[in-house]
Amino acid sequence: MFKRNWKRFFAAVAILSLIVSGCASGSGESQGGDSNGGAADGTVTIKLHTWYPKKTDNWDAAIAEFEKIHPHIKVEFVSAEDNNSNEYYKKLDLAAASGEALDVVMFSNMNYLSQRMELGMLEPIDGYLEQEGAVLVDEYTVDTRIGGETYGLPGKSVLPFVFINENHLKEAGLELPKEWTWDEYMQYAKAMTKTEAGKTRYGTYFHSWPTQAYFIQSMNQAVGANLTTDDGTKANADTPSVRKSLELRLQGEEEAFVTPYSEVISQKLNYRPQYFNQETSMISMGSFLVPETGGTDQVPATFKTVFAPLPKVNKEDPVSGNVSGDVLGIYSKSKHKEEAYTFIRWYTTEGIALQGKYFPSWKKVNMDEVVDNIIAGTKTPEMIDKESLLYVLEHMNQTTAAVAVPFHAELEKVFIEEFDAMMLSGQDLDTTVKNAQQRIQKIIDSK
Structure with missing residues (x-):
């Protein structure tokens, strides 16, 4: 110290x-x-x-x-x-x-x-x-x-929740969830994945941000959300939440209903065109994206977006998300x-x-007024489903995670190196978690 x-x-x-x-x-x-x-x-x-x-x-x-x-x-x-x-x-x-x-x-x-x-x-x-x-x-x-x-x-x-293409949801015969688990989220993604003429429209997309590699831990839990314990003294990569995140990322790759990570990296894909160009059916993203779902001068809205709360790990868990x-x-x-x-x-x-x-x-x-103003300020307000948006805003428990250590970027760098080895080179999950935990602890000890 x-x-x-x-x-x-x-x-x-x-x-x-x-x-x-x-x-x-x-x-x-x-x-x-x-x-x-x-x-x-x-x-x-x-x-x-x-x-x-x-x-x-x-x-x-x-x-x-x-x-x-x-x-x-x-x-x-x-x-x-x-x-x-x-x-x-x-x-x-x-x-x-x-x-x-x-x-x-x-x-x-x-x-x-x-x-x-x-x-x-x-x-x-x-x-x-x-x-x-x-x-x-x-x-x-x-x-x-x-x-x-x-x-x-x-x-x-910025509250994390789920943006869904309503047309794709109805096409798959799915109901808009009021609450759901991450396993159910992946099932929805699988159901909305569609391949025609050799081209695949994926059910969901995970961006290249480091937090999207351990997304359950970073978005769902207020305590221990970062790659260190909240006091900054111990590595926090070998946890049930990190393991569950990695399991789901591997499942999406193996069953081909998530945009392949190799394409995300090699083509430097961005979540905006992936969603708005209908390359993917739904994304878990921050509330800052809501105004864009009503269309802009640069990117017109061509479909209606409905909103769902952030998924939970277990059915008995509260509906919550870390606000930033x-x-x-x-x-x-x-x-x-x-x-x-x-x-x-x-x-x-x-x-x-x-x-x-x-x-x-x-x-x-007055959140009703805020929502009305945001929707009214878009090019095509009718493309934003106000009812489901208000439901999410009113029913999600907003939690705040501890501030990460000042050198957190160093920790994310080594975590992503191990994540890449798993996603791109076949390194197994246990080795990925073990290596990340050890490397992160070594950095912590050097500070």
Whole structure:
């Protein structure tokens, strides 16, 4: 443990020294009247760093409304607008290291926030919440605390559930499930698989994300959802949930009702065209995809989507799923922390609902209105089955998994290497689990 703390300390010193040197090198410009985002009339400009496209996701409308309510705060939208969060993090870290002015910073999930929190990049915001008498867990469905402290507020809520092509469901003579198990999910996939003229339409599709390799553990259970135990000290790859996930992935390959993993990897397939081009009949995906099922300018909706809850492992288990989503934090060296907090608090409550694109994490939102706005904002609203969507949103128990260790990407890398050996080279399941467990533990011990 001491070894891990010293490594974290030196990493923090390294990046903080870059930040300090960056500020020093830019000191010649810091004397300008607007360098800190302030104006002579008292108006303050804060920078919002993200990866989202401004107009497509209605950020322009949300920001305009915020500035109307808070005329003394202006929001500068800073984004490559390419919807690529991986590239965004590289630019964000470079901006911090070079001393660039940062105020509000967004993260696509808590793992990315946690990594930068450890380097001192984020301001604790518990004091701001206490000042207005707000309690995080009473306000939001996602608990974003790390070690009892809050470094970010949850934006959109991403709940995992199942998207199904209604035509394929009816064609197979299947009923839309109100609750089901993963074994039944695979049976549905098998029933909807269809081959004509040498071409197969698969019943379901698993994406190349590492979490889709151990999907039951990552999506279904709040405790022990990651590849380490929740305290980060032990490997967590040899579990019943991981084994069940691997068994089902192998079953789908062997019985040919899941898009072959070799094709997913070699052709770099993406879940959007696989589902919307009807290459597959159903997918287990996050709620962020709901607006797209009503069609966009780029991809029109050509069939109706119905929705089902996330499957369970056992029939007696509750219907639940680990909720995640974007998180908004305040940069620790921001000159306008109060104004940055005002924005993220407004956006994570009223603002995100105003956008009409996402499901908010705010508990006090009127979900019926949110659903109506999302559906109405699509090109072909009739392609979204509102009844089944509301049923899922109202009946799924939303749970929050522990934040993964900052080096979780290293663990997923070795897990996927063993998963690939099983799926592509015939390595047996027991060896896969054993190797993954040992390799992950070795990485943990080295930290």
